[in-house]
Structure formats: structure tokens, C-alpha cells
Amino acid sequence: MTAALSPIDKAKYIAARRAVEFVEDGMRVGLGTGSTAAWMVRCLGEMVREDGIKITGVATSARTAQLAREVGVPVKTLDEVRWLDLTIDGADEYDADLNLIKGGGGALLHEKIVATASDQMVVIADLSKQVDTLGAFPLPVEVIPFGWQTTKALIEEMLSNVDVLGRSASLRLNGADPFRTDEGNYILDLHLRRIANPAQLSLVLNQIPGVVENGLFLDICDVLVIGNADGTVEVRDINNGTVEHERIDITDRENLFTDSAE
Structure with missing residues (x-):
């Protein structure tokens, strides 16, 4: 099934697949908005259904909340949860210091509130979003x-x-x-x-x-996960100062790719 995806969608999926490895049983997880974040939500739904992991999601938009419920991820409001262990979200642009521009999907206010109410923010992206200096993306x-x-x-x-x-x-x-x-x-x-x-x-x-609010996310991202269409992934941890390169073993599961177009 992954063979039918475009190279960009493969890269997004690879990044999402690696990012959900940060999620542990019992966590309260912020769920980002956008096409890359949607892959992450589907991966979390697969973990809930296939692995029995128990998590609570806090969505950054109505459409993310709807998708989460559709794939089986329980959703609560931020007021109910109060604080999050982890937020996973995409980015429209990122620089070498992991500063971001976000908001292309129109959810920047909720995304920034949720991200700053989290112990850790993991950003998922592909290399096309990398810039030397922020600002190319509006x-x-x-x-x-x-x-x-x-x-x-x-x-x-x-x-x-x-x-x-x-x-x-x-x-x-x-x-x-x-x-x-x-x-x-x-x-x-x-x-x-x-x-x-x-x-x-x-x-x-x-x-x-x-x-x-504005779409500049500065000193908020802790880890950047960059996916590539060939199945490789780069994980940059700004707090530890580490950069790791891995390969993700893709197991095709029919249900993950059903109605996946964004």
C-alpha cells in the first residue's frame, strides 16, 4: 500500500511512524493539525487498536479531534487534562535551531497553547521544510x-x-x-x-x-523527526545535542492508508 503514496507522503508517514515511538502507555498527548500530523494520528490509532496502548489525546483542531475519534484515539480537552506529557505536530518551516513557522493549516493558536502545555514537543517534517532563515513560508x-x-x-x-x-x-x-x-x-x-x-x-x-497570536514557534521544539521517502529518518534532539539516523521498517497495514488523502 505504501507504494501507492507519493514521495512526500511517504516521507511524512516515515516521520510520523518514528515520532510515535516517543509515546508511552498512559501518556497525555497533544495532537497536531495538518497533513503530516494526520499520519501521526493514524499511527497512534493503530497503536491503540493493535497494541492496546492507552493514551489520552488533546487535539489542536476540530478536524484533528474528528480524525482521532475515527481511528480510536480517546480525546479530551486541555482543560480536562491540564498538562501534557508530549505533543507531536508538523511544521511549515524549520531552521537549524529548530525554530518553526506553523499555522499553514490555520490552527496556530491552539497548536501553540498545546505545545507550551507539554513537557516535550516533537516535530515531524520532511526536508522540504528546512530553511537557512525563516520567512520563505508566509x-x-x-x-x-x-x-x-x-x-x-x-x-x-x-x-x-x-x-x-x-x-x-x-x-x-x-x-x-x-x-x-x-x-x-x-x-x-x-x-x-x-x-x-x-x-x-x-x-x-x-x-x-x-x-x-503569531505562527513563530521559538524555543518550543525539543526533537525534530525528518522523514525521507526511502524509509530513512533523522532525529535531531536539541536538548541533548544529538543527531541520529535510522531506517524505519514499514509494515503495510491496509487500514492505516484508507481515506488517507489530505
């Missing part, structure tokens, strides 16, 4: 709908005073209407091309009235 910023055009203007004015190459912002759409997050907010995508000082940018963005 930076998502969640804003409240009230006065969003004023918020957008304030953001673009602020960008003239920071070290970035691009300074435009666009409202994310869902068809002809504004895209809405699970909290009912809008997302502005900032087309920056290069972010010289992510920490400074994150700080000033969150000081602008109307901004709820």
Missing part, C-alpha cells in the same frame, strides 16, 4: 475580525521597522469568504521572505492590538 498571524483592516495596516507599518525582506500582508480566504479559525478569528499571512530576528518580530507582533 507567516500566519491570527487576528480578531473586529477592525482587522486596521490591524493589518498596523502590522504592515510595523514591518517597515524590522529586518525582513517583504512587508505585505494578505487576508487568508476560504473561497470568497475570510478563512475562520476554530476560535472564529481571521488569519493574515505575512509575506516576509526572510526574518532576520524572529524573537523580535514575535514580540512586536503580539503587542499590536487585534493580534491574537
